[in-house]
Amino acid sequence: MHALSSYPFGRIGQVLFASCRSKKPTSGFRLGIGLAALLAALFGLGAGFQGTGWEGTWHDALVQRGDVPGGYHALCVDAAGRPRIAFTVMSSRIFRYAAWTGSAWKFSKIANDPDWSFSVAHTISMALTPSGTPHVAYFDAATSRLMYAVYNGATWSNQVVDGSLKFQCGEQNAIALDSQNRPHIFYTVFYDDTLDVGLRYASWNGASWVITTVSTGGVYDQVEEDAAVSLAIDGAGRAHAAYVCGDERVVIDGWYADIVRYATSTSGAVWSKTDVDVIKPYPDYFSNTYLKLDSAGNPHVAATLLVDRVNNALRYASRSAGGWSKVASIAKGVPGQLGFMLSGDGRPAAAYGDMMSFNLVFGAQVGKAWVTEKVKKTGTTGSGDCRLALGPDGRAFLSYYYINTTLNQSELRLAQAAPGLWPGVPLPGALDCNGKWQTGGSQSWLGQTSETHDGVDAARPDVLGHNQSSWLSIAVQGPAKISFWWKTSSEKGDKLGFYVDATAKATLSGIGVWKQKTFDIVAGDHVVKWEFKRNASGSAGLDTGFVDQVKITK
Numbered sequence: 001m002h003a004l005s006s007y008p009f010g011r012i013g014q015v016l017f018a019s020c021r022s023k024k025p026t027s028g029f030r031l032g033i034g035l036a037a038l039l040a041a042l043f044g045l046g047a048g049f050q051g052t053g054w055e056g057t058w059h060d061a062l063v064q065r066g067d068v069p070g071g072y073h074a075l076c077v078d079a080a081g082r083p084r085i086a087f088t089v090m091s092s093r094i095f096r097y098a099a100w101t102g103s104a105w106k107f108s109k110i111a112n113d114p115d116w117s118f119s120v121a122h123t124i125s126m127a128l129t130p131s132g133t134p135h136v137a138y139f140d141a142a143t144s145r146l147m148y149a150v151y152n153g154a155t156w157s158n159q160v161v162d163g164s165l166k167f168q169c170g171e172q173n174a175i176a177l178d179s180q181n182r183p184h185i186f187y188t189v190f191y192d193d194t195l196d197v198g199l200r201y202a203s204w205n206g207a208s209w210v211i212t213t214v215s216t217g218g219v220y221d222q223v224e225e226d227a228a229v230s231l232a233i234d235g236a237g238r239a240h241a242a243y244v245c246g247d248e249r250v251v252i253d254g255w256y257a258d259i260v261r262y263a264t265s266t267s268g269a270v271w272s273k274t275d276v277d278v279i280k281p282y283p284d285y286f287s288n289t290y291l292k293l294d295s296a297g298n299p300h301v302a303a304t305l306l307v308d309r310v311n312n313a314l315r316y317a318s319r320s321a322g323g324w325s326k327v328a329s330i331a332k333g334v335p336g337q338l339g340f341m342l343s344g345d346g347r348p349a350a351a352y353g354d355m356m357s358f359n360l361v362f363g364a365q366v367g368k369a370w371v372t373e374k375v376k377k378t379g380t381t382g383s384g385d386c387r388l389a390l391g392p393d394g395r396a397f398l399s400y401y402y403i404n405t406t407l408n409q410s411e412l413r414l415a416q417a418a419p420g421l422w423p424g425v426p427l428p429g430a431l432d433c434n435g436k437w438q439t440g441g442s443q444s445w446l447g448q449t450s451e452t453h454d455g456v457d458a459a460r461p462d463v464l465g466h467n468q469s470s471w472l473s474i475a476v477q478g479p480a481k482i483s484f485w486w487k488t489s490s491e492k493g494d495k496l497g498f499y500v501d502a503t504a505k506a507t508l509s510g511i512g513v514w515k516q517k518t519f520d521i522v523a524g525d526h527v528v529k530w531e532f533k534r535n536a537s538g539s540a541g542l543d544t545g546f547v548d549q550v551k552i553t554k
Contacts, residue, residue, distance in 0.1 A: 058362075058375050058398070058415040063098055063105060064089070065404070065411045072124055073412065075339075075387035075399040079130040083389070083397050086110065086126050086136050087412055095124075097134065097151065110136060110149050110156050123228070125175040127183070137161070137175040137185045146170025146187055146202070161185060161202050161209055169200070174231035174241075182206065184268075186214070186231035186241045188223060197223040199243060201268045212268045214241070221261075222246035228337075230291035232299070239265045240299045242276070242289040252280040260286055260303040260315070276301050276317050277327045283307070286315075287336035294318075294346035302340050302348065305329070309355040314338065316348055330370050331363050339388030339398060351375070351386045351398045360386065360400055362417070367462035371425075371448040375415055376402070391416070425449060427472075430459040431484075433550040435474050441531070442468035451546050453485040453514045458548035461532045473529040476552055478521040482528060484550040487514045489541030490534070496545030499529040511541045514548070 063085060073087035082100040089096050095110040123139045136149045145163035147170070149156050162169040168190035175185050185202045196217030202209050215221040227244035234240065241263045250257035258281035265271045279286070287304040294300060300318040307313065313329040331350055338352035349364040360376035375398060386400035396417040404411050425447025427437040432454065439445040443462035452458040461470035476482065488496050488508050496508045498517065505519055521528070532545040 058373075058417055060375075060413060060415040063087075063399070063412040063414050064096075064107075065407070066409050073385075073387065073399060073401075074124045074126040074136070075389045075397065075414075076126050076128040076134070077389045077391050077397050078128050078132040079392055080132070081391050082132065083399070083414055084126070084128060084132065084134055085399055085412070085414070086124050086134065086138075088124075095138065097136075097156075099132065099134075108151065108156065110151075111138075111140075111147070111158055123170070123172055125173050125185075127175050127177045129177070129181055135175060135177060135183050137170070137173045137183075137187070139170040139173060141171070144168040146173060146185065148175075148183065148185070150183075162187070162189070162200065162211060167191060171225060172227070172229045174229050176231045176233045176239075178233045178237050179235060184231065184233055184239060186229050186239070188225055188229060190225060191217065197225040199223055199229070199241075201239065201241075201265070203268050210268065214263060214265075214271050215245075219248040222248075222256075224286070227286060228288040228290075230289045230301075232291055232293045234293055234297040236297070237266070238297075239268060240291060240293060241271075242291040242299075242301045242303075244286045244289055244303065246281065247275075250275075250278060252278075255280050255282055257281065258285050260289055260301060262291075262299060262301055262319075264299075274324070276324060277303060277315050279305065290340035292340070292342045294342055295344070296320075296346075298346070300342055300346070300348060302330075302350070304334055304336050304338065306336055309333070312336075312355060314340075314350055314352075318346075330365065331372075337385060339386045339400075341388040341390050341396065344390070344394050349388065349396060351388050351396075351400070353386070353400075360398075360402075362396065362398065364396075366446050366448070367443060369446065369448070369460075369463050371446065371450065373425075373449045375400075425457045427459055430457045431547060431550045433474070433552060435552075438473045439471065441470040443470045445470060445472040451487075451489070451542075453487075453546075453548040458546050460544050460546045464532070464534050464543065466534055466536050469531055469533040471529055471531040472547065473527050474550075474552075476521050476526050476528050478523045478526055479554070480521040481518065481553050482521060482550070483516060483518040485514050485516050485548045486530070486546060487512055488532075488545040490543050490545065491538045491540035493535035493538060494533065494543065494545075496530065496532045499531065501526055508545065514546075 067090035076084050085098045097108045097110050098105045125137045127135045134151050138147050140147050146161040148161045149158045170187040173187035182204045189198045189200050198217045199214035201214050202211045217223055222245050224244040230242040232240045245259050245261050246256050248256045257278045259275050260277040262276050263271045263273045284307050287306050290302040292300050298320050302316045305313045305315050312334050314331040314334045315327055316330045317327045318325050333355045334352045338350055340350050347365040351362045354361050359374050361372050362375050363372040389397045391397055398415045402411045402413050427447055428434045430447030445459050445461050447457055449457045489511050492510045497504050498506045530547050
């Protein structure tokens with residue numbers, strides 16, 4: 001048991017469960033699952049989150065309606081699967097906290113907003129203990145101070161972390177807890193006399209805040225003041241942080257580079273820095289950073305790269321003992337702010353408002369492919385402001401800001417993923433055909449929702465390289481008839497074939513549209529197979545094939 005001085009306001013909670021941060025804003029389920037069984041599987045007999053109904057494959061519920069600037073919020077989930085959200089309310093000018101009790105939302109006030117023109121909760125970050133105790137960092141723009149708040153179950157206690165009159169402290173901030181449940185905050189500081197933006201690190205030592213300087217800005221570390229920062233603490237107490245900066249030592253085509261920089265420290269006093277992603281800053285630039293640690297303590301860093309509405313990208317890299325992986329763009333058409341998390345086995349996922357359709361989208365890495373799911377089926381202009389958190393059962397929680405055009409009001413909403421969404425759509429559901437499906441080759445086939453014939457889901461092979469192939473099969477007892485829809489998005493040298501036993505019945509290639517095929521299966525035991533093969537060179541379309549709506553009848 002820790003001493004009372006473990007926290008700025010005494011001992012609360014036991015171990016770190018989750019760390020989340022917020023950034024500055026710029027209908028029925030799948031058939032065959034009984035409702036009672038579904039609710040029991042989802043909510044653990046009522047212990048976890050329960051919403052009001054299904055929207056696609058997400059259970060969706062209202063948190064608060066009216067004058068809710070949802071871009072100002074943070075989301076965490078406790079060890080019992082109960083979500084917690086810190087957010088601002090414009091109409092009452094308060095900084096509010098919502099905790100799911102198992103049957104309803106319980107609200108409390110964290111702080112008042114003395115001047116809404118500045119907003120007391122300009123930027124919010126939050127971390128939870130397993131017992132659900134929230135630790136919150138926020139920027140009070142009315143006084144230019146970094147604030148810290150903690151809840152004892154009945155009341156909130158607030159204190160100033162950094163409030164020098166010379167500096168604007170904490171406009172961007174991220175909070176995390178160490179193994180002793182002591183808070184650590186990584187935040188920006190604005191030097192009024194030099195116009196430089198620097199970085200500081202505040203850690204609670206059991207009696208007071210210890211504040212160290214990570215960066216003073218300047219020509220070699222020009223921190224972007226509007227780009228959200230990230231922080232995580234590993235099991236050994238080592239700090240991991242990410243931020244966006246410029247560096248006049250790095251020049252690309254006559255421009256000083258825009259950089260996603262990673263920093264780590266054992267004590268908070270000395271920081272080791274590495275550049276994760278570097279680009280020419282005009283006309284492109286990085287907007288925000290997202291950092292998470294996997295179960296082995298390895299950092300995963302993502303950043304939003306703003307190009308235009310269509311080509312904005314979520315860039316991603318991870319580090320292991322072999323160093324940083326190659327930076328990859330894992331999602332397109334993303335806004336400047338979005339939700340980001342890792343699965344239990346360290347795969348990235350993101351939630352964002354698609355810049356063209358305005359649909360709310362959840363995307364996850366499945367194998368080497370990036371698979372997406374529409375969360376909100378109808379268009380919305382506010383779905384870009386969202387956060388993601390991982391539940392104890394491995395499924396995603398998604399909080400988001402939504403403009404209800406019917407009521408002409410803003411809403412803060414929360415959705416939980418249904419079973420089977422993560423890590424992908426199960427093959428029987430994607431193919432609309434129950435049975436024992438087999439898959440193999442260079443990669444496996446997977447269910448996805450990005451490209452479908454029925455408007456719901458379909459199957460495709462995982463990402464293949466040149467001279468690689470992937471097959472999908474199921475046993476059929478004849479006589480029978482089989483029909484299915486298929487298409488390819490590839491060069492003509494790549495082939496999607498259909499086989500009955502070892503005999504090829506049809507092939508498809510090129511960039512085409514969905515087509516239906518029907519075949520008779522003679523009496524006896526047979527195996528039907530689809531196989532996609534890539535040739536030795538070239539690329540076109542998505543370099544893959546798709547199968548949907550398989551129907552086997554006697």
